[in-house]
Amino acid sequence: MYKKIVQYSLVYPQGVEMKNDGKLKTIDLFAGVGGIRLGFEKAKKFKTVFANDFDKTCKDTYDRNFDFPKLDTRSILDVPIEELPEFDLLLGGFPCQAFSIAGYRKGFKDDKGRGNLFFRIAEILGERKPKAFLLENVKNLKGHDKGKTFKIIEKTLTDLGYYTKNEVLNSMTHANIPQNRERIFIVGFRDKKQAENFKFPETIPLKKSFRELTADEADNKYYYNDKPLYKRIKDDIDSEETVYQWRRKYVRANKKGVVPTLTANMGLGGHNVPIIKNHKGIRKLTPRECFLIQGFPDKFKLGHLADSKLYHQAGNSVTVPLIERVAKEMAKVL
Numbered sequence: 001m002y003k004k005i006v007q008y009s010l011v012y013p014q015g016v017e018m019k020n021d022g023k024l025k026t027i028d029l030f031a032g033v034g035g036i037r038l039g040f041e042k043a044k045k046f047k048t049v050f051a052n053d054f055d056k057t058c059k060d061t062y063d064r065n066f067d068f069p070k071l072d073t074r075s076i077l078d079v080p081i082e083e084l085p086e087f088d089l090l091l092g093g094f095p096c097q098a099f100s101i102a103g104y105r106k107g108f109k110d111d112k113g114r115g116n117l118f119f120r121i122a123e124i125l126g127e128r129k130p131k132a133f134l135l136e137n138v139k140n141l142k143g144h145d146k147g148k149t150f151k152i153i154e155k156t157l158t159d160l161g162y163y164t165k166n167e168v169l170n171s172m173t174h175a176n177i178p179q180n181r182e183r184i185f186i187v188g189f190r191d192k193k194q195a196e197n198f199k200f201p202e203t204i205p206l207k208k209s210f211r212e213l214t215a216d217e218a219d220n221k222y223y224y225n226d227k228p229l230y231k232r233i234k235d236d237i238d239s240e241e242t243v244y245q246w247r248r249k250y251v252r253a254n255k256k257g258v259v260p261t262l263t264a265n266m267g268l269g270g271h272n273v274p275i276i277k278n279h280k281g282i283r284k285l286t287p288r289e290c291f292l293i294q295g296f297p298d299k300f301k302l303g304h305l306a307d308s309k310l311y312h313q314a315g316n317s318v319t320v321p322l323i324e325r326v327a328k329e330m331a332k333v334l
Contacts, residue, residue: 021047023045023046023047024045024046024047024088024089024131024331024334025046025047025048025049025085025086025087025088025089026040026046026047026048026049026087026088026089026090026091027048027049027050027051027052027084027085027087027089027090027091028048028050028051028052028091028092029051029052029053029076029090029091029092029094029121029124030052030053030076030092030093030094030095030117031051031052031053031058031062031071032053032055032058032062032093032313032316032317032318033058033061033062033065033303033313033317034051034061034062034065034066034071035093035294035296035317035318035319035320035323036091036092036093036134036136036318036323037051037066037091038065038296038300038320038323039318039320039321039322039323039324039326039327040089040091040323040324040327042320042324042327043324043327043328043331044331045327045328045331045334046089046327046331048066048069049069049085049086049087050069050072050084050085050087051066051069051070051071051072052071052072052073052074052076052079053071053072053073054073054074054075054076055073056073057303057305057309057312057313058071058073058313059071059073060303060304060305061301061302061303061305061310061313064301064302064303065300065301076117076120077117077120081123081124081127081128084124084128087128087130088130088131088132088334089130089131089132089133089134089330089334090121090124090125090128090130090132090133090134091133091134092121092133092134092135092136093135093136093137093317093318094117094118094121094135094136094137095117118153118156119156121133121135122156122157122160125157125160125162125188126160129161129190130190131189131190131191131334132187132188132189132190132194132330132334133162133186133187133188134185134186134187134326134327134330135185135186135187135188136183136184136185136186136318136323137183137184137186138183138184139168139182139183139184141153141184142166142168142184153186154166157186157188161190162188162189162190162195163188163189163190163191163192163194163195163196164186164187164188164195165186165187165188165195165198165200166184166185166186166187167184167185167200168182168183168184168185169182169183169184169185169200169201169322169326170182170183171183171295171319171321171322172206172256172258173203173204173206174201174202174203174204174322174325175204175295175319175321175322175325176204176205176206176207176208176321177206177208177293177294177295177319177321177322178206178208178209178210178212178213178257178258178259178293179210179258179259179260179261179262179293179294179319180254180256180258180259180260180261181261181262181319182261183318183319183322185200185326187326187330189333189334194333194334195333197332197333198329198330198332198333199329200326200329201322201325201326201328201329206258209257210243210257210258210259210276210293211241213289213292213293214276214285214289214292215286215289216278216279217280218283218286219286222283222284222285222286223280223281223282223283224275224281224282224283224284225280225281225282229246230282233246233251233275233282234282236250236251236253237251237275237277237282238277239253239277240276240277240278241257242254242257243257243258243259243260243274243275243276244274244275244276244277245260245272245273245274245275246273246275251275254274259274259285259293260274262274262290262293262294262314262315263315264312264315264316265312265315266290266311266312266314266315267307267308267309267310267311267312268308268311268312272315273285273290273311274290286307287302287307287310287311287314288302290310290311290314290315291310291314291317293314294314294317294318294319294320295319295320295321295322296317296320297320
């Protein structure tokens with residue numbers, strides 16, 4: 001195994017430091033466009049040594065923003081475990097569609113095999129035994145199949161020698177991001193005392209308005225003013241301080257004054273993209289605005305892709321400042 005790890009490390013580009021810099025090494029699985037990676041690297045104590053996602057459209061965006069490692073787009077099932085470089089933490093927002101309320105909620109029986117990808121994570125943890133891990137998924141994972149799915153996950157992780165904790169956190173209450181986005185986070189540590197000392201971040205006041213993250217002007221293609229749908233929504237969208245959604249047959253206003261959960265199927269038919277009103281008219285959020293509402297920095301580069309793909313990437317990602325807060329709490333005990 002040692003020789004294979006050394007062979008893998010030879011692909012590091014010239015100039016990349018291989019010496020120990022004191023940072024904990026992470027592997028970024030089901031990485032998407034790198035939201036979890038970004039949050040951990042912002043915490044200053046972690047360095048990414050491997051990144052993987054099967055969705056090849058993510059590579060254009062991911063590789064524009066990270067010098068190394070570039071995104072490996074093989075199925076994680078096709079990546080030999082012995083080929084993974086040495087690492088201290090496994091990070092993964094494993095596919096949530098199998099457990100999501102928005103999906104078919106098939107869980108481990110998902111016909112695309114997405115639910116069973118959790119067991120590939122378990123294989124990697126069992127063979128490589130990193131110090132800790134962070135897993136992220138939809139809130140509904142905990143209640144899926146009357147709690148049976150989550151019990152299997154917890155037992156699997158415990159049997160692998162990890163002490164785990166989990167909590168549902170909301171971007172709106174835990175990250176100062178105006179998006180009502182609840183996700184479950186599962187952390188695990190091989191050291192019992194580290195697990196006992198770990199605490200999830202506390203709630204913090206929401207001070208940001210969605211208006212701070214949306215532009216006064218946008219390209220005309222995002223406005224509904226001259227489109228057939230306009231007649232059906234114009235009377236229901238009457239406030240500039242509210243975010244709305246077109247739900248195929250009706251308009252829904254977000255009563256909390258924040259952006260509703262950004263979803264992976266935004267842009268696929270357009271029924272889920274949040275809608276706002278300003279002096280110029282009624283429009284949907286742009287892909288750039290969706291990334292900002294996930295807490296990505298202004299300088300984050302979007303790939304040269306169709307808007308539908310960028311909406312998918314934003315909705316499928318994580319809220320970066322929330323990940324950063326969790327990463328800092330993990331760093332404290334590690």
